[in-house]
Amino acid sequence: MRKGLNFYAVRWYFEMEIKEIKEHNGYYKVFLTNGEEMKLLPEVVRKYDLTEGKEITPELLSEIKRSELYEEARRYLLRIFEYRPYTENEVKQKLEKRGIDPEIIKQLITQLKQSGLIDDYKFAKDWIETRGFRFGVYRLRGELLRKGVAPEIIDKALTDAEIPDPYELARRLAMRRLKQLPASLPTDKKARRLMAFLARRGINYETIVEVIKEVLSK
CATH class of the missing domain: 1.10.10 (Arc Repressor Mutant, subunit A)
Incomplete structure (x- = not known):
């Protein structure tokens, strides 16, 4: 009897379907036939073509959840970049504080570097040119090092930047x-x-x- 119950429980879990999808405050609430509920961004719903009645395997469920974490983190980064640029190290630290998976952090940083949002050389050069009329090289270098900019990038930015003698x-x-x-x-x-x-x-x-x-x- 016990074995029979376990068999049906396992079968019930592996044969999940989307029971209902509701839009709510810019998200979608997705209800599964196994009783599980997910709150997903529209991008994730579209990416996996999630509709009522769609079968969801455990592997697909895991992928959907991971994609949701990725998109949430990506949205967060795009939001903070609206206010000021950040170095690669600053982005990494912010995501780590939010408990984001290291592999997702790596993927996001790669994507933002490819798009030009993360550019440590440009960040350093702009930082030096903006503050170079008030502070000396020693201070500027120290500030950039604390932000995680590599020494060789700082050296190049200092060489290229237009600052007073x-x-x-x-x-x-x-x-x-x-x-x-x-x-x-x-x-x-x-x-x-x-x-x-x-x-x-x-x-x-x-x-x-x-x-x-x-x-x-x-």
Whole structure:
């Protein structure tokens, strides 16, 4: 008796069909004859031509669920890219935090790189050109490294980007900061404050020393 029940239970599971499909808030609710219910995006429903009465094998069910996870993650990425670009590493971290399967992450990153949405070189070059009028190379490099951009990509972007001459940038920043300091402040204290300020801006030590000598000698 027990074996007979198991046989029919297995047969019932393997002979699933779509009992009903309902559209709801931009999704489709798909009800199966085994009692299972799925919430699917329209793209997934169209991809597998899901209609009432369609037979669903366990293999197809697994594929549908995986496709739904892929499309949900893809939609999420397209949504966040509307606000700003992201590096490959940033995308990977965001998907990992959402618990996305590593293989799906790999597929999505490949797709977005092919479409041009993920482009670490362009990201780095734009980042450098946008911030290069306020910060030195050391700081820019550090920021990009923290975003996961490869060192060789950063080097190429720094070479190609249109940014001010490092010395002129440091000089301009130092002059502006000097005007904000009290005129009565002793020279050695001015020098220390300028040094700390320029270091935070990512200016290298040698340039800082030369610039401070120049601006304080006037």
